[in-house]
Amino acid sequence: MGKKVLESVIRLENLSKIYSMGENRVVALNEISLSIDKGEFVAIMGPSGSGKSTLMNIIGCLDVATKGKYYLDGRDITSYNQNQLAEVRNKKFGFVFQGFNLLPRLTAVENVELPLVYAGVGAKKRREEAIRALEMMGLGKRIYHKPSELSGGQQQRVAIARALVTHPSVILADEPTGNLDSKSGMEIMEIFRDLHSQGNTIILITHDINVAMYAKRMITIRDGQIVSDEEVERG
Amino acid sequence: MKFTQAIKMAISSILSNKMRSFLTMLGVIIDVTAVITLIALGQGSIQRVSSQIESLGTNLIVINITGGRNRSITREDLERIKEISDVSEIAPVLSGGVTVKAGNMNANTSLEATTPGYQQVRNTYVQLGRFLLQNDLDMRFRVAVVGVDVADELFGRRDVIGEEISINGVEFTIIGILEEKGSSVAGSDDNRVIIPLTTGQRLLRNMEVRTFYVSTQSPDAVNRVVGEIERFLTRKFNDENSFRVFNQTQLLSTINEATATLTMMLSGIAGISLLVGGIGIMNIMLVSVTERTREIGIRKAIGAKKRDILVQFLIESAVISGLGGVLGIIVGFMGANFLSSILNIPVAISADVVLLATGFSVGVGIIFGLYPASKAASLNPIDALRYE
Numbered sequence A: 001m002g003k004k005v006l007e008s009v010i011r012l013e014n015l016s017k018i019y020s021m022g023e024n025r026v027v028a029l030n031e032i033s034l035s036i037d038k039g040e041f042v043a044i045m046g047p048s049g050s051g052k053s054t055l056m057n058i059i060g061c062l063d064v065a066t067k068g069k070y071y072l073d074g075r076d077i078t079s080y081n082q083n084q085l086a087e088v089r090n091k092k093f094g095f096v097f098q099g100f101n102l103l104p105r106l107t108a109v110e111n112v113e114l115p116l117v118y119a120g121v122g123a124k125k126r127r128e129e130a131i132r133a134l135e136m137m138g139l140g141k142r143i144y145h146k147p148s149e150l151s152g153g154q155q156q157r158v159a160i161a162r163a164l165v166t167h168p169s170v171i172l173a174d175e176p177t178g179n180l181d182s183k184s185g186m187e188i189m190e191i192f193r194d195l196h197s198q199g200n201t202i203i204l205i206t207h208d209i210n211v212a213m214y215a216k217r218m219i220t221i222r223d224g225q226i227v228s229d230e231e232v233e234r235g
Numbered sequence B: 001m002k003f004t005q006a007i008k009m010a011i012s013s014i015l016s017n018k019m020r021s022f023l024t025m026l027g028v029i030i031d032v033t034a035v036i037t038l039i040a041l042g043q044g045s046i047q048r049v050s051s052q053i054e055s056l057g058t059n060l061i062v063i064n065i066t067g068g069r070n071r072s073i074t075r076e077d078l079e080r081i082k083e084i085s086d087v088s089e090i091a092p093v094l095s096g097g098v099t100v101k102a103g104n105m106n107a108n109t110s111l112e113a114t115t116p117g118y119q120q121v122r123n124t125y126v127q128l129g130r131f132l133l134q135n136d137l138d139m140r141f142r143v144a145v146v147g148v149d150v151a152d153e154l155f156g157r158r159d160v161i162g163e164e165i166s167i168n169g170v171e172f173t174i175i176g177i178l179e180e181k182g183s184s185v186a187g188s189d190d191n192r193v194i195i196p197l198t199t200g201q202r203l204l205r206n207m208e209v210r211t212f213y214v215s216t217q218s219p220d221a222v223n224r225v226v227g228e229i230e231r232f233l234t235r236k237f238n239d240e241n242s243f244r245v246f247n248q249t250q251l252l253s254t255i256n257e258a259t260a261t262l263t264m265m266l267s268g269i270a271g272i273s274l275l276v277g278g279i280g281i282m283n284i285m286l287v288s289v290t291e292r293t294r295e296i297g298i299r300k301a302i303g304a305k306k307r308d309i310l311v312q313f314l315i316e317s318a319v320i321s322g323l324g325g326v327l328g329i330i331v332g333f334m335g336a337n338f339l340s341s342i343l344n345i346p347v348a349i350s351a352d353v354v355l356l357a358t359g360f361s362v363g364v365g366i367i368f369g370l371y372p373a374s375k376a377a378s379l380n381p382i383d384a385l386r387y388e
Helices: A002-007 A052-059 A082-092 A108-119 A123-136 A152-164 A182-197 B003-015 B018-056 B075-083 B134-138 B148-155 B197-203 B219-237 B248-291 B293-301 B306-343 B351-377 B381-386
Strands: A008-021 A024-037 A041-045 A067-072 A093-096 A170-174 A201-206 A217-222 A225-231 B060-065 B087-102 B105-114 B126-129 B143-146 B164-167 B170-178 B192-196 B211-216 B243-247
Touching: A008 A052, A024 A052, A024 A201, A024 A225, A041 A052, A041 A182, A052 A170, A052 A201, A082 A093, A082 A108, A082 B293, A082 B306, A093 A152, A108 A123, A108 A152, A123 A152, A152 A170, A152 A182, A170 A182, A182 A201, B003 B018, B003 B306, B018 B248, B018 B306, B018 B351, B060 B219, B075 B087, B075 B211, B075 B219, B087 B148, B087 B197, B105 B148, B105 B197, B134 B197, B143 B148, B143 B164, B148 B170, B164 B192, B170 B192, B192 B197, B211 B219, B219 B243, B219 B248, B243 B248, B248 B293, B248 B306, B248 B351, B293 B306, B293 B381, B306 B351
Parallel strands: A041 A201, A041 A217, A093 A170, A170 A201, B105 B192, B143 B170
Antiparallel strands: A008 A024, A008 A067, A217 A225, B060 B211, B060 B243, B087 B105, B087 B164, B087 B211, B126 B170, B143 B192, B164 B170
């Protein structure tokens, strides 16, 4: 048991999330147990309202569970306070959102630097790391552009660079292709595939089966419960 | 997160919305400008008044005999007072309003009948001719020393030594012209005539001298000398209410009290208007927090702690109000100099007023930024991310 704890990046034990709205109790997640190992590329699928966003928020430490245990890199973080969770988000996770979520006033490189700012990294090192991450995303020539001067695909690549710049344990992508045309969407998914082949752990939330097919493992959620958890077969 | 980074972030955010930042600052700018201008002019006028009083001599003591008809001070008493240590000079003065005439010109002026010691005690010297001498008193000569206003009014010129004037119908010869002193709180010092005490007693038909000016060797000795004079006079009259002894130091302290009151009133007004400016800042910061909910969500998602967001918004409001304060000081400084040149009032801007104004405006920014900043810091990252 102890050995397994060390191997898994993320392990959830009987995790539940219950929202109380006055008299009503809405069970968003119902006793979910799940383990994701280092280097895995997992897609979490499910229709809207299935609880996949809640699951992603709890995994990403943006939200806390009502019941159950959450182990991250073998450490029980269930009872962490807001500040500790902020630090976990900063050090362990890289987020890629559907709507890119870049700060419009900042240039590409400043956006990528931002997680390092909160990590307390010095200005010179920060700039170097951010430029390296942007070059990896093929944006070496656009580092001083504002998000509004970039295409959707480019903006998402800036967001991926921002997610990578802290060398996180897990990259969490929430519908990363949702706001993109199919061609840029495919390019982004190719990037995720490359990142996975370089050994990154990636968790992808999507409702699109074509996107999910890029992953190696597919977990399907319905009504707050895992209904299937299987290897993705390549055609 | 490092502090310098937080300041950079705050400044770039302020610059990203220049017009709004400026309008927010305007309240603080106007407030600090008004306070700096008023205090500069107020302190300038008070400094001028104090320096006028000081020019009369801070080592001056005035004794007034107030009691009944037959209380008067004799020549022997004066000798006794003059023997008190540190007393350098004493001058009895008999004064009254008189009409002076020369040819067909006449003027109303104040007459002071006194002794040669007056010169030193009142710090009043002649610019032309000579002052009274003991001989003038002994012989009851009808000679007069006149102020420049009297000379101007009666003769239209100032080299009037040897001219004849009549005071209340008695002929006098001008022997000296006083130095020009300018006008003070108590009216013009240049509009007066000084004659020998003995001559004056006869002219005014009044033998009882009730006012004495005493000067001490140094301003430090004033309080001790006042004490001794009071003791001496109490023993003589057996009544401590029959005379009043006061000095320039008291007058100065009265003026300083007035200054303190003025400063306090100005501070009160400044406080109220800074409060209004602060509420303006709070208002805008609240709008800004709402507008930037999504930004706050993003920052929190990628690892900003509560404290980081709090500090970011606090610095923003402190920089806005602090910058407003600095601009206010600059504009206030210019305003004070402008007003002083057209109103002919001197200005005095002290460093502590400037420091206080800056400190206060930064403080207002922090205090009124606290609520919006803590509101921003306590936003839930998920809700903030979802905010459109």
